[in-house]
Amino acid sequence: MGIHTAVFEQEAADxxxxxxxVDAYAHCADGRDAEGQMALFTNNTHFVVYMDSRSSEPTQELHGRDALLPVFDNLNTYETTTHFNGQSTVTVNGDSAAGETYCLAHHVWEVEGQRTLMIASIRYLDTFTKLDGQWFFAERKLMVDWTETRPSTP
Known part of the structure; x- marks a missing residue:
């Protein structure tokens, strides 16, 4: 953990x-706003999913903002989701930045008449870029550390 003696106004704003x-991404996911979620990314974004964070091979790799729609639209298979963003770190260097954010993503749906809850422990490894004064995801690696699936009550 770093020692901060002073934070410049621009760094604090960034x-x-x-x-x-990061929070808008989760908000759009939970609100099933795929278009809003896509708008948070650069046009030439790189989005990589590792369903097992220990694997060196990604489960899914997408290039470009338009390629994200099927991934974000897939959230409609769930009745509801709730993404809790936790601790995060970020390093800002001018108009670029890198960060890591922890998230517990809760997914609720029905399986054979049984309400089911799947919790995924996710780490997002992000590269950000600032374009015309606004920050975007340039690359997002979704790393699933573990999941738990169990029956749920209404």
Whole structure:
């Protein structure tokens, strides 16, 4: 953990904007706003999913903002989701930044008449870029550390 003797106004503004970007992603996911979610990414974004974070091979790799629609639209298979963003780190370097955010993603759906809950422990490894004063995801690696699936009550 770093020692901060002073934070410059621009750095503080950038850090806040980056946290708002990360939280907007979760908010759009839970609200099933795939178009809004896509708008958080650069046109030439790189999105990589590792359903097992220990694997060196990604489960899915997408290039470009338009390729994201099927991934984000897939959330409609669930009745509801709730993404809790936890601790995050970010390093800002001018108009680029890198960060890691922890998230517990809760997914509820029905399986053979039984309400089911799947919790995924996710780490997002992000590269950000600032374009025309606004921050975007340039690359997002979704790393699933573990999942748990169990029956749930209404």
């Amino acid at each position: 850090r806040l904007a980056l946290r708002e970007l």
